[in-house]
Structure formats: C-alpha cells, structure tokens
Amino acid sequence: MERKRGGRVCCVCNEARASVKRPKTLQHMCRECFFHAFESEIHHLILNNSLFSPGERVAIGASGGKDSTVLAYVLSKLNRLHNYGLHLFLLSVDEGITGYRDDSLQTVHRNHLQYQLPLQVVSYKDLYGWTMDQIVDVIGFKNNCTFCGVFRRQALDRGAALLKVDKLVTGHNADDIAETVLLNLLRGDVARLSRCTSITTGENGPISRCKPFKYTYEKEIVMYAYFNQVDTFHRMHLLSKCILRVCSRVDQGLGKNRTWSHSRQGKSGENFRILKTTKMPGPGAYQRSGYSCSQKWCKAWGGLDGLNRGLPKLGSGGSRGSVGFENGNGSKVEKSRRGKQSGTLGFGFVLGLNQT
Numbered sequence: 001m002e003r004k005r006g007g008r009v010c011c012v013c014n015e016a017r018a019s020v021k022r023p024k025t026l027q028h029m030c031r032e033c034f035f036h037a038f039e040s041e042i043h044h045l046i047l048n049n050s051l052f053s054p055g056e057r058v059a060i061g062a063s064g065g066k067d068s069t070v071l072a073y074v075l076s077k078l079n080r081l082h083n084y085g086l087h088l089f090l091l092s093v094d095e096g097i098t099g100y101r102d103d104s105l106q107t108v109h110r111n112h113l114q115y116q117l118p119l120q121v122v123s124y125k126d127l128y129g130w131t132m133d134q135i136v137d138v139i140g141f142k143n144n145c146t147f148c149g150v151f152r153r154q155a156l157d158r159g160a161a162l163l164k165v166d167k168l169v170t171g172h173n174a175d176d177i178a179e180t181v182l183l184n185l186l187r188g189d190v191a192r193l194s195r196c197t198s199i200t201t202g203e204n205g206p207i208s209r210c211k212p213f214k215y216t217y218e219k220e221i222v223m224y225a226y227f228n229q230v231d232t233f234h235r236m237h238l239l240s241k242c243i244l245r246v247c248s249r250v251d252q253g254l255g256k257n258r259t260w261s262h263s264r265q266g267k268s269g270e271n272f273r274i275l276k277t278t279k280m281p282g283p284g285a286y287q288r289s290g291y292s293c294s295q296k297w298c299k300a301w302g303g304l305d306g307l308n309r310g311l312p313k314l315g316s317g318g319s320r321g322s323v324g325f326e327n328g329n330g331s332k333v334e335k336s337r338r339g340k341q342s343g344t345l346g347f348g349f350v351l352g353l354n355q356t
C-alpha cells in the first residue's frame with residue numbers, strides 16, 4: 001500500500017489521502033471514492049433487481065434514525081442523478097413513545113425540509129386508539145415489542161395507502177437481516193425465515209416492500225452519515241429490550257469479524273430452501289381490516305381486540321405447533337414449538353458459511 005506523508009493514499013483514485021477503511025472490502029479510500037462506491041452499489045442493486053419503474057410513487061419508511069435517513073438522502077440523490085423518475089415521500093409512524101418518537105419525528109420534519117420530500121405521519125393513537133405508552137401501562141415492558149412490531153407493520157401499510165404509493169422502502173440493512181435470520185432460527189419461524197432475506201416482499205399485495213440496503217453494512221451507513229453530515233436521530237428507546245433481539249445480538253460480542261459474520265449469516269438465510277411438501281401459512285388480506293397479512297389470524301387486530309377487551313395478553317401470547325426441518329445432510333429433525341398458525345412445517349437448508 002502506497003503511503004503519502006501523513007497517511008495512506010486512496011486505493012481507488014491513488015491521489016487523495018485515505019480517510020476511511022471500508023468495513024466491507026477493507027480498502028483504504030478517500031471520502032469521495034467511498035461515497036461513490038457506497039452509492040454505486042445501491043444504484044446497481046436497484047437496477048439489477050428492477051426495484052423501481054419510472055413514474056412510480058415510493059414511500060420511504062422514515063423513523064429519523066440513521067438507516068432510513070441515509071436511505072432518504074441516497075435515494076433522492078440517485079433519483080436526481082440517474083433520472084429514475086420516482087415520486088418519493090417520507091412516511092413516519094408515531095407509536096406514541098414519549099421522549100423517543102416525538103424527538104425522532106422532529107428529525108424527520110427537518111429531513112422533509114432538507115430533501116424537499118412530502119411527509120405523511122400516521123399515529124397509533126389515531127389508527128388504533130392507543131399509544132405505545134398506554135399499551136405499556138397495561139401490559140408492562142415484557143412483550144410490548146409484539147404489539148409495537150405488528151402495529152407498525154400495519155400502520156406503514158395504512159400510511160402507504162393514504163399516500164397512494166406503489167412501493168414502500170425501508171432502511172433494513174445487512175446487519176438487521178443477519179439478526180432477523182438468527183432470530184427466526186431461534187424461534188423456528190420457517191415462514192418468516194424464507195421471507196426475511198428477500199429484497200422485495202408483498203409483491204402480490206397492493207404495496208410491495210423493498211430493502212435497498214439489503215447488502216449494506218451498518219458501519220458503512222454510519223460512516224456515510226457522519227462524513228455527509230446527514231441529520232439523523234440516535235437514541236435507544238426504553239421499550240427496546242426485546243429479549244430475542246438481545247439474544248440475537250450475542251454475536252455482536254464475537255469480535256472484530258462481526259461485520260463479516262453478519263454478511264455470512266444473511267447469505268445463509270438466503271440459501272434456506274423450503275421443501276415443496278411444506279404446508280405454509282398463505283399470505284392474504286385479513287377479512288376484518290382488509291390490510292395485507294401473512295397469516296389468517298391477524299396479530300394486529302387480535303392484539304387490538306385484546307387491548308380493547310381488557311385482555312391484553314390475548315394479543316401478545318404464544319401459540320402451539322411443531323416444526324420439522326431437514327438439515328444439510330438430509331436427515332429430518334422434529335422439534336416442538338409454540339406457533340399456532342403454521343402447523344407442521346418442513347424446510348431444508350444449506351448453510352452458506354463457506355460461500356462468497
């Protein structure tokens with residue numbers, strides 16, 4: 001590696017001083033070359049996967065955090081630069097978490113002005129009659145993630161319907177996907193395991209969802225945000241103590257190869273194959289709400305029903321069933337689990353740990 005007085009030279013332009021060591025490639029780059037590499041990878045992912053068509057209306061799920069804010073920043077830039085012809089919108093869900101979401105929404109309001117993107121905010125209070133603070137008062141800290149997650153999912157769909165968009169993009173990155181793969185493995189949730197690595201989901205419903213940061217490392221998003229001075233909000237909220245998420249973050253302590261192992265984890269998830277004989281819960285529109293749902297029994301409406309009837313545990317409790325899966329050697333393993341809607345499932349998987 002060539003060195004200039006005062007540091008290394010960028011390995012791409014061979015001129016400027018390197019100020020970044022890319023976590024993905026370990027290359028030493030100057031800021032400009034890093035920005036270019038970061039943006040081009042997302043541009044090529046969009047093109048190679050035909051994520052958008054000209055004239056489409058696209059909502060960006062905007063939480064004010066680094067991932068979704070950088071997504072809004074990069075997507076607006078690429079849309080201008082490469083003439084995608086997209087109509088972009090910011091869509092935020094206000095869960096009603098005092099001291100957290102109210103502050104992060106201020107960031108989204110600033111982003112709305114900075115990037116000149118129309119903003120739609122939908123709130124749990126308006127949609128469901130409950131804020132997350134009120135739900136926690138009733139249910140306590142345990143299990144509140146279940147409510148928050150299923151309500152947010154539906155709230156994003158309802159906000160997207162208000163905006164009349166064709167697609168919804170979220171800032172889920174490679175680390176989030178690796179974490180979700182591990183989480184679904186721990187839960188034995190085959191249906192979600194097969195969906196969580198897809199770049200686009202819900203193609204058969206009214207609004208499909210895409211993850212343009214599917215292969216983007218969290219560390220690079222942080223670097224990109226820092227060097228571009230992207231206005232983001234960063235604070236953990238008190239309700240984010242979901243135990244399984246915490247478990248799946250065990251691997252964060254595995255040392256400095258975490259980024260590498262996350263990309264392998266995501267790759268392994270991609271390589272899971274569901275056996276053709278497996279009976280899967282079919283996606284569909286839940287009859288009471290009409291919103292898309294992966295199961296016949298819609299958790300959002302079940303949870304809301306429980307809350308309104310003074311039986312909040314109805315919406316957060318587990319259920320029963322069993323999963324059967326086949327390991328790489330073809331031998332079948334049966335395992336009981338809690339999970340009502342799926343019945344007996346079978347899946348085969350090929351671990352991609354040795355693959356590039």
Ligand SMILES: Nc1ncnc2c1ncn2[C@@H]1O[C@H](COP(=O)(O)OP(=O)(O)OP(=O)(O)O)[C@@H](O)[C@H]1O
Pocket residue numbers: 060061062063064065066067068069091092093094095152169170171172176
């Ligand atoms: N309240 C919200 N309103 C709109 N979109 C949201 C909201 N919460 C999450 N999302 C979307 O879902 C993605 C993943 O959410 P997650 O809770 O994992 O946040 P995160 O990893 O902290 O991301 P971010 O840094 O964007 O907050 C976000 O990037 C965003 O696109």
